[in-house]
Amino acid sequence: MSHTTLPRTTETPRTAPPAPDATALHPAPTTAPPPSPGGGPDELAIWPASTLPLPEDDLSIGGVALTELADRFGTPAYVLDEDEVRRRCRTYLRAFPDADVYYAAKAFLCRAMAHWVAEEGLGLDVCSAGELELAVTTGFPPERIVLHGNAKSPADLRAALRLGVGRIVIDSTSEIARLAAAVPADSRQKVLIRVVPGIAAGGHAKIRTGTDDQKFGLSLTDGSAQHAITRVLGQPRLELVGLHCHLGSQITAVKPYLSAVRRLVGLLARVREQHGVTLPELDLGGGHGVAYLPGEPALDVVGLATKVRAELAGSCAAAGLPVPRLAVEPGRAIAGPSGVVLYRVLSVKRTGSHTFVAVDGGMSDNPRPALYGVRYAPRLVGRRSAVPTEPVTVVGRHCEAGDILASDVHLPGDVRPGDLLAVPVAGAYHLSMASGYNLVGRPPVVAVTSGHARLLVRRESLADIQERDIGL
Numbered sequence: 174m175s176h177t178t179l180p181r182t183t184e185t186p187r188t189a190p191p192a193p194d195a196t197a198l199h200p201a202p203t204t205a206p207p208p209s210p211g212g213g214p215d216e217l218a219i220w221p222a223s224t225l226p227l228p229e230d231d232l233s234i235g236g237v238a239l240t241e242l243a244d245r246f247g248t249p250a251y252v253l254d255e256d257e258v259r260r261r262c263r264t265y266l267r268a269f270p271d272a273d274v275y276y277a278a279k280a281f282l283c284r285a286m287a288h289w290v291a292e293e294g295l296g297l298d299v300c301s302a303g304e305l306e307l308a309v310t311t312g313f314p315p316e317r318i319v320l321h322g323n324a325k326s327p328a329d330l331r332a333a334l335r336l337g338v339g340r341i342v343i344d345s346t347s348e349i350a351r352l353a354a355a356v357p358a359d360s361r362q363k364v365l366i367r368v369v370p371g372i373a374a375g376g377h378a379k380i381r382t383g384t385d386d387q388k389f390g391l392s393l394t395d396g397s398a399q400h401a402i403t404r405v406l407g408q409p410r411l412e413l414v415g416l417h418c419h420l421g422s423q424i425t426a427v428k429p430y431l432s433a434v435r436r437l438v439g440l441l442a443r444v445r446e447q448h449g450v451t452l453p454e455l456d457l458g459g460g461h462g463v464a465y466l467p468g469e470p471a472l473d474v475v476g477l478a479t480k481v482r483a484e485l486a487g488s489c490a491a492a493g494l495p496v497p498r499l500a501v502e503p504g505r506a507i508a509g510p511s512g513v514v515l516y517r518v519l520s521v522k523r524t525g526s527h528t529f530v531a532v533d534g535g536m537s538d539n540p541r542p543a544l545y546g547v548r549y550a551p552r553l554v555g556r557r558s559a560v561p562t563e564p565v566t567v568v569g570r571h572c573e574a575g576d577i578l579a580s581d582v583h584l585p586g587d588v589r590p591g592d593l594l595a596v597p598v599a600g601a602y603h604l605s606m607a608s609g610y611n612l613v614g615r616p617p618v619v620a621v622t623s624g625h626a627r628l629l630v631r632r633e634s635l636a637d638i639q640e641r642d643i644g645l
C-alpha cells in the first residue's frame with residue numbers, strides 16, 4: 174500500500190511547530206497538545222519535534238502518518254526522524270563549539286545514520302570492527318573515528334590500524350604492548366587512556382562505569398591509570414594525546430561530569446610533573462540522559478556544556494595547565510528521542526489483576542525493560558477511543574514471562590487485537606541490542622523526513638534466518 178505524504182504544515186487540529194529551537198534538546202511544545210489517552214498535557218514533549226496529531230488519534234512524524242508507515246512497512250518497525258537526528262547533532266556542535274563531538278555508534282548505527290552524522294560534522298565512536306567497517310565503507314572519514322573497547326579483538330585492532338582511525342582508547346594494561354606491536358614501524362597511532370575516576374553516576378547499576386571494580390578502564394584510585402600512562406609514553410609507536418573517561422549512561426545531572434573534569438585535570442597536572450608532558454586532549458565520554466516518560470528529567474546539554482567548559486577552564490588555570498581540547502561522545506541523546514517503534518497488538522488477556530496487551534515485537538527488539546526495568550509510554554495510534562483508560566502491561570511475543578515492554582501504562586479499556594501502538598524514545602539501544610531470540614527476525618528501520626519515508630534497514634526475513642544456518 175502506498176503511504177500518504179503530508180506537508181510539514183497541515184490543516185490538522187494542532188498547528189505545526191515553528192523551527193525547533195536548535196539549542197534545546199527537549200523543546201517545549203508550541204501549542205497545547207491534544208488530549209491523549211496515555212497521559213498529561215506534555216505527552217508529546219518526549220516525541221520528535223516534528224510530531225503532529227492527525228485525525229483518529231494518528232500522529233505524523235517527519236510529515237508521514239504512523240498508520241501509513243505501519244501499512245507500508247509492516248510491524249514491528251522502527252522509525253527514525255532524520256531531522257531530529259540532525260537537529261540533535263547541531264545542538265551538540267553549538268553547545269560545544271570548540272570540542273570534538275563523537276556520536277556513539279553503539280546507540281544505533283546504520284549507513285544512513287553514519288552518513289547524517291558525518292554530514293553534520295561529528296566524529297564517530299565505535300567499539301568493534303563491525304561498526305568501524307560499516308562507517309568507513311559508507312564514507313565516514315576514518316580520522317574522525319575513535320575506537321573503544323575493554324576487550325578489543327585482534328580483528329578490531331587490525332581494522333582500526335588498516336583503516337587509519339584517528340584515536341584508539343586504551344582500556345587495559347595488556348592492550349598497550351599488543352597495540353604497539355601491531356602499529357607499522359614507520360607510523361605512530363594516536364591513543365588516549367581510559368581513566369576510571371571513581372565517580373558513581375548512571376541510570377542503573379549495570380550501566381555505571383565511573384567506579385572501580387567494574388570491567389572498564391584503568392583506575393585512578395589504585396594507580397593503574399598512572400602506570401598505564403608511563404607504559405604508553407615508553408612506546409615509540411604510540412602517541413599519547415590525552416585522557417578519556419566515561420562515567421556511565423543515562424546520567425541526568427551535571428555534577429558528576431564536573432567532578433570528572435577536576436579529577437582528570439588533576440591527573441593531567443601529575444603527568445606534566447612526573448613526565449614533563451602536557452597532554453592536549455580530554456574526552457569526557459557520553460552518558461547524557463533523556464526522558465523516557467513525559468515529565469522525566471533529561472540532561473540539559475547546553476547547561477552541561479557551559480558548566481563543563483567553565484570548570485575545565487577554572488581547573489586548568491588553577492593547575493597552570495593549558496586548556497586541553499575537549500571531546501564528548503553522546504549516543505542515546507542523539508539517537509534515542511529520534512526514534513519511535515510501531516507494534517501491532519496481537520492479543521489482549523485479562524487475568525485477575527492484570528491486563529496483558531501482547532504485541533508483535535518484544536525483548537528481542539527491546540531488551541531494556543527486562544535488563545534495567547526501564548519504563549516506556551506507548552500510545553494507541555490510528556483509532557480514537559472514547560473508552561476510559563485502564564492500567565495495562567504491554568508484553569512481547571517471546572517465550573518468557575519477563576518479556577515485558579511497558580509496565581504500568583494506561584491505554585483505552587477497549588484496546589484490542591489489530592490496534593497500533595507507538596512507543597517514543599526508541600532510537601537508542603533497542604535495535605543495536607536486538608537479538609535473534611525465537612527466530613522472529615529483527616524489525617526494519619525506516620527514515621522519515623519532509624513528508625517522505627524510506628527504508629534504511631530491511632526487515633530480517635525468515636529466508637535470512639534460514640540462510641545463515643548451513644545445515645547438518
Ligand SMILES: Cc1ncc(COP(=O)(O)O)c(C=O)c1O
Binds near residue numbers: 460461506
Ligand atoms: C566509551 C563510551 N562512550 C560513549 C558512550 C555513549 O553513551 P550514551 O549513549 O549514554 O551517551 C558509551 C556507552 O555508554 C561508552 O561506553
Ligand SMILES: N[C@@H](CCCC[NH3+])C(=O)O
Binds near residue numbers: 422
Ligand atoms: N545499553 C544501555 C546503555 C549502555 C551504554 C553503552 N555503553 C541502555 O540501553 O541504556
